[in-house]
Structure formats: structure tokens, C-alpha cells
Amino acid sequence: MKKLLVICGPTATGKTDLGVFLAKKYNGEIISADSRQVYKGMDIGTGKDIEKKSKIKNQKSKLRIKNQKYTVGYRLKEGIPVWMVDVVRPDQEFNVHDYQTLAEIVISDIEKRGKLPIIVGGTGLYIKALTEYSINIDVPPDPDLRRELSLMSVGQLQEKLINLDKARFDRMNHSDKLNPRRLIRSIEIVSFGIKNHFNTVKYLSKKISADTDALKIGLSADINFLFKQIDRRVEKRLKEGITLEIQKLLKSGYGWDLPSMSGLGYRQFRDYTDGKGKLDDAIVKWKLEEKKYMKRQMTWFKADKRINWFNISLNNFKAEIDEIVRKWYTN
Numbered sequence: 001m002k003k004l005l006v007i008c009g010p011t012a013t014g015k016t017d018l019g020v021f022l023a024k025k026y027n028g029e030i031i032s033a034d035s036r037q038v039y040k041g042m043d044i045g046t047g048k049d050i051e052k053k054s055k056i057k058n059q060k061s062k063l064r065i066k067n068q069k070y071t072v073g074y075r076l077k078e079g080i081p082v083w084m085v086d087v088v089r090p091d092q093e094f095n096v097h098d099y100q101t102l103a104e105i106v107i108s109d110i111e112k113r114g115k116l117p118i119i120v121g122g123t124g125l126y127i128k129a130l131t132e133y134s135i136n137i138d139v140p141p142d143p144d145l146r147r148e149l150s151l152m153s154v155g156q157l158q159e160k161l162i163n164l165d166k167a168r169f170d171r172m173n174h175s176d177k178l179n180p181r182r183l184i185r186s187i188e189i190v191s192f193g194i195k196n197h198f199n200t201v202k203y204l205s206k207k208i209s210a211d212t213d214a215l216k217i218g219l220s221a222d223i224n225f226l227f228k229q230i231d232r233r234v235e236k237r238l239k240e241g242i243t244l245e246i247q248k249l250l251k252s253g254y255g256w257d258l259p260s261m262s263g264l265g266y267r268q269f270r271d272y273t274d275g276k277g278k279l280d281d282a283i284v285k286w287k288l289e290e291k292k293y294m295k296r297q298m299t300w301f302k303a304d305k306r307i308n309w310f311n312i313s314l315n316n317f318k319a320e321i322d323e324i325v326r327k328w329y330t331n
Contacts, residue, residue, distance in 0.1 A: 001211055001212070001213045002111055002211055002212045002213065003116055003117075003212075003213050003214075003215075003328075003329060004107070004117055004119070004130075004131065004212055004213070004214040004215070005022065005026075005028065005116060005117070005118045005119070005214075005215050005217070005325065005329075006118075006119045006120075006127060006131060006214060006215065006216040006217065007019050007022075007118065007119070007120045007121075007217045007219070008033070008119075008120075008121065008122065008124070008127055008216065008217070008218055008219075008301055008307065009122065009218045009219035009220050009297070009301060010122060010219075010220065010226060010293075010294040010295075010297040010298050010301070011047070011122055011230065011233075011290060011293060011294050011297065012226065012229040012230045012232075012233045012290070012294070013219035013220060013221070013226070013229065013312050014219065014312060015120050015121065015122065015219055016030070016049055016077070016082075016120055017049075018120075018217075018219065018318065018321065019080075019118050019120035020077055020078050020080050021318065021322075022118060022321075022322070022325055023080045023116070023118055024078075024079075024080065025322070025325075026116050026325065026329050027114075027115050027116055028080075028110075028115055028116035028117065028118045029074070029080065029081045029082075029083065029110050029115050029116070029117065029118065030077075030080060030081065030082045030083065030118050030119075030120050031083045031084050031103055031106055031107060031110075031117055031118065031119045031120070031130075032048075032082055032083065032084045032085050032120060032121055033084070033103075033119050033120060033121025033122070033123050033126040033127045033130070034046065034047075034121040034122060034123050034126070035094075035096075035099070035123040035125075035126060036260070036263045036264075037084070037085045037086075037121075038084065038085065038086070038087040038088055038094050038099070039086075039087075039088060039089070039090045039094075039260045040071070040086045040087075040088065040089055040090065041089075041090060041245075041248070041249060041252070042090060042245070042249070042260065042263075042266075043245065044237050044240045044241060044242045044245045044265075045237065045242050045245060045246070045263070045264070045265030045266050046263070046265065047233070047237070047265075048075075048082075048085055049077070050075045050076075050077050050082060050085070051077075054075045054076045054077065055075065056071060056073045056074070056075055056085070056086045057073045057074055057075070057076075057081075058071055058072070058073040059072060059073040059074065059109075060072045060073065062109075063105050063106070063109055065102070065105065069088065069092060070087055070088060070098075070102060071086060071087055071088070072084075072087060072102055072105070072106065073086075083103075083106045083110075084099070084102065084103055084106065087102065090249060090254045090258055090260040090261065091253075091254055091258055091260070093141060096125050096126060096129050097139075099126050099129065100126075100129040100130060103119075103126075103129075103130055104130065107130070116329070119131070122297050124297065124300040124301060131214055131216075139188065139189045139192045139193075140192075141188070142188050142191070142192070145187070145188055145191060146184060146188070149183075149184045149187060149188075150180075150184070154178060154180055154183065157180060157183040157184065157187065158177060158183060160187055161183055161186055161187050161190070164187060164190045164191065164194070165186075165190045168186055168190060169186070172186065173296060173299070175292075175296060181259060181262065213328070215308070215324075215325065215328045216304070216306050216307040216308060217307070217308055217310065217321055217324075217325070218301055218307040218308065218309040218310065219309075219310060219312050219317075220298065220309055220310075220311065220312070221311050221312050221313040222311075222313060223295075225312075225313045226291075226294055227291055230287060230290045230291055230294060231287055233290075234283065234286055234287050234290065237265065238283065242265060242269075243269065243272075243273075243279070246266060246269050246273060247273065249261070249266075250273065256270050264286070264289055264290055264293060265286060265290075268282050268283075268285040268286040268289060269282045269286075308324060
């Protein structure tokens with residue numbers, strides 16, 4: 001039976017380090033499940049934690065991926081391949097369907113080489129796409145509709161989505177209901193479904209195959225411990241040069257209007273880089289938004305009862321995880 005190991009949980013819990021530890025012990029390779037780490041040149045803010053000298057090793061030809069838009073390969077972290085990073089430029093579209101399509105090819109290749117695929121990340125929808133549901137419909141962007149919707153306020157976008165598909169609106173979390181980009185994408189998907197006569201509620205179908213044995217490991221801790229972890233991680237990224245990374249991206253022509261640049265660790269610095277705000281204010285905003293994001297991640301993952309949770313504040317948590325993985329892997 002095929003084995004698939006998943007390491008998930010909120011930000012700043014050491015998921016990648018654990019993934020590397022287990023990959024070394026069980027002959028594995030890592031597949032990143034982080035929606036921000038797919039962007040090239042965005043290493044520090046997205047927390048790739050891979051040395052700059054470790055360049056992408058493009059495997060697209062070997063994997064027979066013909067689409068020129070993507071770079072599919074791996075970067076090495078302590079000798080372990082980390083896949084699904086540096087896939088597209090910051091100005092290119094990339095969605096969960098793209099991720100699922102490419103990641104499944106990568107997982108299949110890892111399995112064929114007799115190695116253990118280890119999915120590591122905090123983007124719940126990406127993990128769900130690989131372990132639970134199949135995204136069957138690739139809804140393409142609609143530039144005309146997006147231009148029309150971009151002129152609307154958040155309230156108008158909410159009203160339009162409610163009129164089109166109230167159930168979809170109700171399923172959105174509080175943050176997404178206030179996010180114009182999320183609202184526009186939801187309207188785009190629903191409108192595509194209406195136009196092409198399919199029910200977007202049936203957008204997902206059961207995915208994981210009967211011959212795959214998946215083990216899900218979740219990392220967490222007391223909220224105050226996690227808050228301190230986030231503060232330390234933000235300070236570390238500042239020392240690594242996040243402001244210089246942002247300046248380089250802007251000089252390369254990647255503007256603040258891009259979805260990639262609206263992510264955590266980037267958008268909080270807009271006023272500072274534009275000369276309209278202080279660095280200290282940007283740092284405070286970043287830490288606050290990371291903590292809010294952590295809470296949303298925990299809400300998502302706690303709904304999955306198949307996740308085996310471990311407290312990273314305990315000294316023996318890694319040994320406990322190693323034991324459960326060993327029993328599962330050798331069974």
C-alpha cells in the first residue's frame with residue numbers, strides 16, 4: 001500500500017524542520033503545501049527557510065510537464081528535496097487546481113522512485129486537494145468580469161455573491177468575506193458555473209484512493225507559546241532582509257496590486273516602502289496579522305479529526321512523532 005505522510009498546522013510551528021528530520025529517517029522527499037511559497041524570489045516573507053545558494057533543480061522535462069508557465073523542481077534543504085516551491089513568477093496566476101495537478105505528478109514520481117512523499121505546509125485547501133478532495137474544474141480567470149467587479153465596494157461584492165450563491169458566501173470565513181480578491185474569485189467561479197450549467201456545490205469530489213495509507217501529523221501549542229514563536233520568527237525574517245527582498249521585488253516591476261504581494265510579510269510594508277509610514281508600525285502590523293492568520297489556520301485544521309496533534313512546547317514531542325511514524329511506516 002502507498003504511504004503518504006502529512007505534516008500540517010499553524011505558522012511558526014517548525015513543520016519544515018520536522019519534515020526534514022523525518023525525511024532523513026524514512027527516505028522521504030518534501031512537497032510544500034504553502035500557497036505563498038510557489039512564487040519565485042519571495043523566500044524570506046513566505047518562510048521557505050531554504051538557503052539562497054540552493055537553487056531550483058528544474059525537473060519539468062523529466063516529469064513531462066509541457067506548460068511553459070511552470071517551473072517544477074526542487075530545492076535542497078539539508079540534502080532533502082523540497083518540491084512545489086518557486087513554481088511561478090510573482091505576477092503569474094496560480095490556484096489550487098494548478099497546485100493539485102502539479103503536486104500529484106510530483107508525488108507519483110517520488111513513489112515510483114521508492115521514496116516517501118511528505119506533504120508539509122499550512123495551506124489547508126492545498127492539503128485537502130491532495131488528501132481528501134479532487135478539484136475537478138479549472139475555472140479560468142475572466143478579465144472582463146474582474147474589471148467590472150473591481151469597481152465595486154466590499155459590500156456590493158458581498159451582496160452580489162449572496163444573490164448568486166448564498167450557501168457559498170456562508171461557507172466563507174469572516175476574513176474572506178471582507179477580502180475583495182476572495183469575493184471576486186468566488187463570484188467568478190459561481191458565474192462560470194452558471195454560464196456552463198454545472199453546480200458549483202459539486203465542485204469537489206472524493207479523492208484519496210483506497211491503496212493510499214495517509215498519516216496526518218499536526219503541530220500546535222498553547223496560544224501564548226505560539227504568539228512568542230511568531231514574534232521570534234518575524235524578528236528572524238527582519239534580520240534575514242525582508243525589506244531588501246521587498247525592494248528588489250518592487251524594482252523588478254512587481255507591484256502592490258498583485259495577489260502575491262498582498263500576502264503576509266509583504267503588504268504590511270507598503271506604507272513604509274512608499275515613504276508614508278514607519279518601519280516599527282509595519283513590524284507591529286505584521287506580527288498582529290500573523291497571529292490572526294494562525295488562529296484561522298487552527299480553526300481549519302481542528303475540523304479534521306484525522307489529524308494526530310502534538311504539542312511542540314514539550315521536550316519529547318519529536319520522539320513521540322517519530323514513534324507513531326515508525327509504527328505506521330513499517331506496518
